[in-house]
Amino acid sequence: MASSLRHFAGLGCFSAAASSSASTSFLPGYAPDFCVFVALRPIKPPATAVANPPASPSPLEEEHRQQAAVPWHSDDPPAPSVPAPLRVGIVGFGNFGQFIAGGVQRQGHTVLAASRTDYSAYCAQHGIRFFRSVDALCEEQPDVLLICSSILSTESVVRAIPFHKLRPDTIVADVLSVKEFPRNLLLEVLPPGFGIICTHPMFGPESGKHGWGKLPFVFDKVRVADDGDQAATCDRFLSIFEQEGCRMVEMSCAEHDRYAAGSQFITHTIGRVLSQLNLSSTPINTKGYETLLQLTQNTVSDSFDLYYGLFMYNINATEQLDRLEMAFEKVRQMLSGRLHDFIRKQIVERADPSGKLANGRSSSPAAHHLSTLTEENKTRVSPALTLASPTL
Amino acid sequence: MASSLRHFAGLGCFSAAASSSASTSFLPGYAPDFCVFVALRPIKPPATAVANPPASPSPLEEEHRQQAAVPWHSDDPPAPSVPAPLRVGIVGFGNFGQFIAGGVQRQGHTVLAASRTDYSAYCAQHGIRFFRSVDALCEEQPDVLLICSSILSTESVVRAIPFHKLRPDTIVADVLSVKEFPRNLLLEVLPPGFGIICTHPMFGPESGKHGWGKLPFVFDKVRVADDGDQAATCDRFLSIFEQEGCRMVEMSCAEHDRYAAGSQFITHTIGRVLSQLNLSSTPINTKGYETLLQLTQNTVSDSFDLYYGLFMYNINATEQLDRLEMAFEKVRQMLSGRLHDFIRKQIVERADPSGKLANGRSSSPAAHHLSTLTEENKTRVSPALTLASPTL
Numbered sequence: 001m002a003s004s005l006r007h008f009a010g011l012g013c014f015s016a017a018a019s020s021s022a023s024t025s026f027l028p029g030y031a032p033d034f035c036v037f038v039a040l041r042p043i044k045p046p047a048t049a050v051a052n053p054p055a056s057p058s059p060l061e062e063e064h065r066q067q068a069a070v071p072w073h074s075d076d077p078p079a080p081s082v083p084a085p086l087r088v089g090i091v092g093f094g095n096f097g098q099f100i101a102g103g104v105q106r107q108g109h110t111v112l113a114a115s116r117t118d119y120s121a122y123c124a125q126h127g128i129r130f131f132r133s134v135d136a137l138c139e140e141q142p143d144v145l146l147i148c149s150s151i152l153s154t155e156s157v158v159r160a161i162p163f164h165k166l167r168p169d170t171i172v173a174d175v176l177s178v179k180e181f182p183r184n185l186l187l188e189v190l191p192p193g194f195g196i197i198c199t200h201p202m203f204g205p206e207s208g209k210h211g212w213g214k215l216p217f218v219f220d221k222v223r224v225a226d227d228g229d230q231a232a233t234c235d236r237f238l239s240i241f242e243q244e245g246c247r248m249v250e251m252s253c254a255e256h257d258r259y260a261a262g263s264q265f266i267t268h269t270i271g272r273v274l275s276q277l278n279l280s281s282t283p284i285n286t287k288g289y290e291t292l293l294q295l296t297q298n299t300v301s302d303s304f305d306l307y308y309g310l311f312m313y314n315i316n317a318t319e320q321l322d323r324l325e326m327a328f329e330k331v332r333q334m335l336s337g338r339l340h341d342f343i344r345k346q347i348v349e350r351a352d353p354s355g356k357l358a359n360g361r362s363s364s365p366a367a368h369h370l371s372t373l374t375e376e377n378k379t380r381v382s383p384a385l386t387l388a389s390p391t392l
Numbered sequence: 393m394a395s396s397l398r399h400f401a402g403l404g405c406f407s408a409a410a411s412s413s414a415s416t417s418f419l420p421g422y423a424p425d426f427c428v429f430v431a432l433r434p435i436k437p438p439a440t441a442v443a444n445p446p447a448s449p450s451p452l453e454e455e456h457r458q459q460a461a462v463p464w465h466s467d468d469p470p471a472p473s474v475p476a477p478l479r480v481g482i483v484g485f486g487n488f489g490q491f492i493a494g495g496v497q498r499q500g501h502t503v504l505a506a507s508r509t510d511y512s513a514y515c516a517q518h519g520i521r522f523f524r525s526v527d528a529l530c531e532e533q534p535d536v537l538l539i540c541s542s543i544l545s546t547e548s549v550v551r552a553i554p555f556h557k558l559r560p561d562t563i564v565a566d567v568l569s570v571k572e573f574p575r576n577l578l579l580e581v582l583p584p585g586f587g588i589i590c591t592h593p594m595f596g597p598e599s600g601k602h603g604w605g606k607l608p609f610v611f612d613k614v615r616v617a618d619d620g621d622q623a624a625t626c627d628r629f630l631s632i633f634e635q636e637g638c639r640m641v642e643m644s645c646a647e648h649d650r651y652a653a654g655s656q657f658i659t660h661t662i663g664r665v666l667s668q669l670n671l672s673s674t675p676i677n678t679k680g681y682e683t684l685l686q687l688t689q690n691t692v693s694d695s696f697d698l699y700y701g702l703f704m705y706n707i708n709a710t711e712q713l714d715r716l717e718m719a720f721e722k723v724r725q726m727l728s729g730r731l732h733d734f735i736r737k738q739i740v741e742r743a744d745p746s747g748k749l750a751n752g753r754s755s756s757p758a759a760h761h762l763s764t765l766t767e768e769n770k771t772r773v774s775p776a777l778t779l780a781s782p783t784l
C-alpha cells in the first residue's frame with residue numbers, strides 16, 4: 001500500500017489558540033476565525049537550534065506567539081508566515097519515546113515529555129522540557145499528545161490523562177505495535193472534539209539507528225476534523241515521519257492488526273520459540289542458521305511484555321498461534337508418514353527401498369527413528385507391522 | 393573449529409599406479425616403491441585449459457603418464473615433477489555433482505561423470521567424460537570416486553559400485569548433508585584397502601554461485617592409509633576446496649551430525665513449518681519478517697527429499713524435533729499463563745491491572761483471547777473463575 005499522505009496546501013485556517021499557550025493567549029478560550037498562510041512543509045529552524053534546542057520556548061515559537069497575539073486587519077494583504085513548531089507532548093519517555101523525540105526535534109518541533117521515571121537530566125541535555133506528571137504536561141496544552149507507553153500500561157496511562165486541561169481540539173496519537181486496541185480505547189475515553197491518529201512506526205532504536213529512511217510507518221487517521229486546524233496539525237505531525245524518509249503506509253487499524261499478526265507476531269513467536277532452545281553458534285553454521293541466530297537475539301532483546309502485548313492485544317494473534325501449531329504438526333506428520341511408507345515397503349511388499357542386500361544388515365537409521373517416534377505417532381503404526389520388520 | 397588441513401610437504405611417496413590407468417601401467421597390479429617430488433599445491437593448467445578442458449586426457453595428464461611409465465634409476469638425482477591432475481569420478485551428476493565438478497576443474501583436475509540421467513551433452517560442453525554406467529566409469533580407475541547422489545539413493549548407489557574394477561587404494565568420498573550414515577555405509581561396504589573421506593560442503597549452487605570463499609567445508613578422513621600414496625591423494629583432493637577458499641572444518645562424522653541436527657535441521661524445519669503457513673509479503677514487513685520470508689523461500693527450493701534425508705539419516709534429528717515442539721509448547725504456556733494471571737488479578741483480588749474505571753466497560757481483549765484459547769488450555773482455567781469475571 002503506497003503512502004497516501006495528503007498535505008495541507010495553500011490557505012489553511014490557523015487559530016491563535018492552536019499555537020499559543022493559555023498563559024499567553026490574549027483571549028483565553030476564544031479562537032479567532034482568521035486565516036494565515038500555512039507552509040506545505042514545516043520549515044526547519046537552523047541546524048544549530050535543532051541540535052540543541054532550548055528547553056524554554058524557542059525564538060521561532062515566541063515570534064509566532066507574538067504574531068498570533070496581534071490582531072490582523074482584513075484589508076491588509078496576508079503576509080506569508082512561518083508556522084510555529086508543533087508542540088508535541090510525549091507521555092511515557094522510555095527508550096522508544098526518546099527515540100521518537102529525536103525525529104520530532106530533527107524536524108524542528110518542540111518536545112515536552114512526562115514519565116513515571118525521572119528523565120529530567122536526559123531532557124535537560126536534549127533541550128526537552130520534562131514534567132514530573134502528565135497533569136503538569138497537559139497544563140502546557142501541547143498540539144499533539146503522543147502516547148509512548150508500553151502496550152500493557154497504555155490503558156491506565158490514557159485513562160489517567162486530565163483531558164479537561166487540554167485544548168478541546170488536541171490530537172492524541174499512539175505508537176503501539178497493535179492498533180485496534182488503542183483505536184477503540186481512545187474512541188471510548190477521549191472527549192468528542194479530540195483528534196485521534198493511531199500510528200505504528202515499524203522500527204525502533206536498533207533498526208532505526210542509522211536513520212528512518214524507507215522504514216515503514218503505518219498510520220490511521222481515526223478521527224480528524226476537516227474544519228478548524230486539526231487536519232493541518234495532523235498532516236504536519238505525520239510529515240515529521242515522511243520528512244525523516246519513512247515509507248508512509250495508511251491503513252485501517254483492523255487491517256494493520258491482521259497483517260501484523262501474520263507477520264510481526266509470527267516472527268516474534270519464532271524468535272521466542274528458538275530462544276527456548278538456547279541455540280548457539282557452531283563451527284558449521286549455514287547462512288540460514290545464522291539468520292535464525294540473529295532473529296533470536298533481536299527478539300529476546302525486546303521485553304517479554306512486548307511479545308505478550310502483541311499476543312494479548314491483537315485479536316488475530318491466537319488464530320496465528322494455532323496455525324503455527326498446526327503447521328508444525330503437519331510437517332511432523334509428513335516426516336513420520338514418509339518413514340512409515342519406507343518401512344511398509346520393506347515389510348509388506350518385501351521390496352528394499354534402499355537397495356540393501358538381503359542379508360538383513362542395514363546402515364539405515366529407520367529403526368532408530370521409529371523407536372524414537374513420539375507416543376502419539378507410534379499409535380499410527382500397526383504393532384503387527386512394526387514387529388514383522390526383520391530389520392527393526 | 394579452525395581448519396586443520398595438513399598438507400603434503402616435501403618428499404612424498406607417489407606410486408606409478410596412482411597416476412597411470414590400467415592400460416598404460418607397465419606393471420599392472422605392482423606399485424613400485426620409489427618416490428618423486430609432489431608439489432605442495434596442485435599446479436593449475438593455463439586458464440584456457442580450465443575454462444574448456446578437453447574431454448580426452450589432457451596434455452599434462454599424458455605427460456605425467458609417460459613420466460610414470462619410464463623407470464627411474466635410484467642413482468639419478470630426483471627431478472622436480474608436476475603431479476598429474478587428479479582424476480575424480482563423480483557418481484550422480486545432478487545439480488550438486490555439476491556444481492562440485494566446477495571447483496574440481498577450476499583447480500586443474502579431471503572430472504569423469506556417471507549418472508542415471510544422460511548428461512552427455514552437458515559434459516561435452518564442459519570438457520567432462522560422461523559414462524552411461526558406474527561400471528564404465530570404474531573401468532577408468534579414477535583416483536577419487538566422489539559420490540554425489542541424494543541421501544535417499546546413496547545406499548543403493550554405493551552397493552552397486554563394482555569395486556573390483558577400481559584400484560585397491562582408491563579413495564571414495566561423499567558430500568551428503570548427514571555424515572554418520574555414509575561413514576558407516578562405506579566402512580561396511582568398501583574393500584579394506586579403499587580410502588574413505590566423508591565431506592559436507594555446507595553450500596550449494598545458490599549460496600556458492602559467487603565463489604566458495606569462506607564457506608564451510610566439513611571433512612572427516614575416516615580411513616586413509618599413511619603408507620602408499622593414499623594420504624597424498626587425500627590431501628590433494630581436500631586442497632581443491634581449500635584452494636577455492638572454503639573454511640576447512642575437520643570434525644568427526646558423529647560431531648558433524650550433532651551440530652547439524654541442532655542447526656541445519658532446525659533451520660530447515662522452521663522453513664518447512666513456515667512454508668505451511670503460505671506466508672506472503674505484506675505492506676508492513678519488518679526486517680525480521682523479511683528474513684523469515686527469505687528463509688522459507690530458500691528452504692522450499694530444496695526438495696522435500698533432502699529435508700526428509702536430514703531427518704531420517706541423522707540420529708539426532710528426532711531429539712531436535714522434540715525439543716522444538718517442547719519449546720513451542722513452552723512459549724504457548726508462557727502466554728496463557730500471563731493471560732490467566734491477568735484475569736485472576738481482576739476477579740480474585742478485585743484489582744484492575746489495566747487501570748480501567750470500575751464501570752465494567754473494557755477495551756481489553758482478554759475476553760476474546762480467553763474465548764479462543766485451545767480446548768487444552770481452557771481446561772487449566774477453573775470454570776468458576778471464568779464465570780465470575782464481570783468483564784468476560
